[in-house]
Amino acid sequence: LSNVGPLGLSNKRSQFAECFCSVLVTQKTPSKSVCKMASLTRKIISTALAGKVSAPYSQAIVADRTVYVSGCLGMDKDTLKLVPGGIVPETSQALKNLRTILEAADSGIDKVVKVTVFLGDIDDMPKFNEEYKKVFTHDFPARSCFAVANLPLKARVEIEAVALTGDVKTIST
Numbered sequence: 241l242s243n244v245g246p247l248g249l250s251n252k253r254s255q256f257a258e259c260f261c262s263v264l265v266t267q268k269t270p271s272k273s274v275c276k277m278a279s280l281t282r283k284i285i286s287t288a289l290a291g292k293v294s295a296p297y298s299q300a301i302v303a304d305r306t307v308y309v310s311g312c313l314g315m316d317k318d319t320l321k322l323v324p325g326g327i328v329p330e331t332s333q334a335l336k337n338l339r340t341i342l343e344a345a346d347s348g349i350d351k352v353v354k355v356t357v358f359l360g361d362i363d364d365m366p367k368f369n370e371e372y373k374k375v376f377t378h379d380f381p382a383r384s385c386f387a388v389a390n391l392p393l394k395a396r397v398e399i400e401a402v403a404l405t406g407d408v409k410t411i412s413t
Contacts, residue, residue, distance in 0.1 A: 285298060291316070302345050307342060307404070309341050311399065320358065327396045351408050356401075356404070358391060359376070360391050364397070
């Protein structure tokens with residue numbers, strides 16, 4: 241038996257390369273096999289139902305089956321101003337905007353895997369959590385929360401999320 245595998249590498253390296261190339265597109269030429277990266281999809285998500293974006297960013301990006309949602313404020317989609325009343329209505333509206341963007345990306349609240357929260361005042365955390373638990377009711381996503389000095393439009397809260405698309409099976413341990 242030869243110590244050289246099908247890609248012209250030693251058997252150990254060949255096994256690694258074959259495993260690695262199993263996630264790649266393999267093209268055969270008359271003299272050798274060549275691995276090429278499979279094409280990836282990047283989809284820009286924009287929905288007026290969550291308010292018009294006036295700054296240079298996308299509301300969300302879908303990269304293959306992962307949705308990356310930009311920070312959502314408690315902004316009214318029609319007035320493009322923060323909803324009045326403080327942390328509770330801002331949180332509620334920010335979560336509505338998040339849900340709307342996720343739905344535009346063929347995802348949903350139940351497919352969120354990571355949330356990042358920015359609060360203008362860390363003392364708002366208990367009120368924020370009460371609104372948050374109305375939307376994320378079980379199988380909570382991973383979450384980080386930071387108190388920050390300033391948010392756009394002098395908002396009290398901004399919420400980013402990472403979610404999945406397609407069929408998602410949740411396993412709790």
